[in-house]
Amino acid sequence: MFLDKMLEKLEYTCLQGDVHISITELVYDSRKAGKGHVFVCITGAISDGHAYIQEVVEKGVVAIVVEKDVPMPKNVTVIRVENTRQALAYMSAAYFENPAERLITIGITGTKGKTTTSYMIKTFLENTGKKVGLIGTIETIIGDKVIPANNTTPESYILQKTFAQMVEAGCECVVMEASSQGLMLHRMDGFTFDYGIFTNLEPDHIGENEHKDFDDYLSCKSKLFRQCKVGLVNIDDSHAERILQGHTCEVETYGFSEKADIRATDVKLVHRPGYLGIAYRVEGLMNFDVDMNIPGKFNVYNSLCAIALCRHFEVETTKIQKALHSVRVKGRVELVPVSDQYSVMIDYAHNAMSLQSLLTTLREYNPKRLICLFGCGGNRSRSRRFEMGEISSNMADLTVVTSDNPRFEEPQDIINDIIEGVKKGPGKYVEIIDRKEAIRYCIDNAREGDVIVIAGKGHEDYQEIKGVKYHMDDRELVKDILAER
Structure with a gap:
């Protein structure tokens, strides 16, 4: 595809070179740049594509799209636009033929x-x-x-x-x-x-x-x-x-x-x-x-x-x-078939606002007991832990505090923060650091008319610990527990 065809719906200025040149690939990641490519310099939160111009030119890029003043590399077409993210969107649409x-x-x-x-x-x-x-x-x-x-x-x-x-x-x-x-x-x-x-x-x-x-x-x-x-x-x-x-x-x-x-x-x-x-x-x-x-x-x-x-x-x-x-939506108030005596569901609620909304909804069904199992992610706002703990204690009859994605924090430290919030409310609580064992506790101690919600991970099928994602799916944990019984 020719570069001018990719640019036809954009306002731009050609600072150098020819816009009617053949392009083999559109890229915005400098690591993927190569011969005959056009490189769009995206300014991100962590890195700035404008800093990699010399690198991509050495890899054979024939055109670059910029939104800032940059040194002009030799023998490369340079296109100036007001916003390179917007340019990437229009160019991508054209590149894939709309x-x-x-x-x-x-x-x-x-x-x-x-x-x-x-x-x-x-x-x-x-x-x-x-x-x-x-x-x-x-x-x-x-x-x-x-x-x-x-x-x-x-x-x-x-x-x-x-x-x-x-x-x-x-x-x-x-x-x-x-x-x-x-x-x-x-x-x-x-x-x-x-x-x-x-x-x-x-x-x-x-x-x-x-x-x-x-x-x-x-x-x-x-x-x-x-x-x-x-x-x-x-x-x-x-x-x-x-x-x-x-x-x-x-x-x-x-x-x-x-x-x-x-x-x-x-x-x-x-x-x-x-x-x-x-x-x-x-x-x-x-x-x-x-x-x-x-x-x-x-x-x-x-x-x-x-x-x-x-x-x-x-x-x-x-x-x-x-x-x-x-209709069923994975991890969104997803009912899991466990028993005809009580209800078990999995939900993605992982912050104070979503947990409060979820528990408010379930309270409207007047369960005999509302049991809320959740943890909080590591390397995220600590205030979320206190807030979620207090909300669960105020709205659930029993809070089961467990591990979520601890990431680079110690699971027990996260649990301690949650419990600090839980203690501000009137609800009972238990702490069980192993998520499978926490779910087992809920099922083993369920009573007729209870509603049990396993919150926080929803559709996720992993647990992130020390930079590694290990396979873990709340649905599979429930299934395994039932099989083991």
Whole structure:
């Protein structure tokens, strides 16, 4: 591909050389640079691509794209742009021949619910016979190929490459989580989403190397609605109006509000031994009953959002009902079949906000006892440990404190911090450092009507200790414990 073809949708200045030169590969990692490549200098939190210009030129790069003043290397085309991350996104789209134009693209943004909603949408659309790709926090799915995720929203080059692979695999649609970081770092520039979805907004990802404040966080989320054709928005969220400021898309709303285009009414919690679910009626642009085997009122929003989208695909009501009755999302209030007498579930709640939301949801089902097992990650904020410990003690009848990903800290030190928080509340607690033995304790001591939640790791299938990731999956631990009994 010629360089000028890759640059055709960008504003740029050619400082040196010829833009009509043949390019063999587009790279932004200096370690992968080679003969005939174009190298885009990305300024990151840890390193700056501009510092590697001489190195990549020596490897045979024929063009570089910069956003800063740099010494001009000889015999190399130099392109100046305002933002190299944005340039990488547009160049990547062109390099892979704009694969998003051959897919129906669905982007989901919000603080909570992105993962669950994306899996619901995938399930719904697949029930209509469509082949659907997925990109998100847990994994990327391309046909039968499943790739564990490193970032919720991958770098633009990887994203466009993934789109191209989905097209090649015969996918018709892609549903993806559009993170605030991804939007801020221009990873989704270079194409327009067919559908943009907003779930909700709460303070999160604010701090060093993330968002400077809540306004910045909100502003980045809102970009999606200036980059999609149709926006589906949770009208009940207090930030919905600000999210839509300056929007360029058609807007449709969902929620509990009478103003919502698609709304939920007559919500009922469904609770029997070994089972937690929810039922409600959909009204407005669609009218039918829903019975869902995922607990929590927040999952009404997630499912309602998915229903609102599927209306645009003319998915039959019976297929939506069937899909909702069987949908499961790994590590998101995931019910694990253990007993008909009590309920066991696995959830990714790993900070104070998500743990409080989870336990509040489970309390609504009036369990005989609510048992919360969790640990905290090492080399992360200590305040999180105190907060989570206090929340669990205030909301659960029994807190089982165990190990999570200790990383380079001693597990006992982390547990001691959690217990300091636990002691501020009235709940009982036990500490069992070995996670499998902690889960065994919960199962061995379960009573009829109990709800046991194994929190913190969710979909993760590893435990990180001293820089090494060892295989460990909470689902497998439960299965092994049951087999050993």
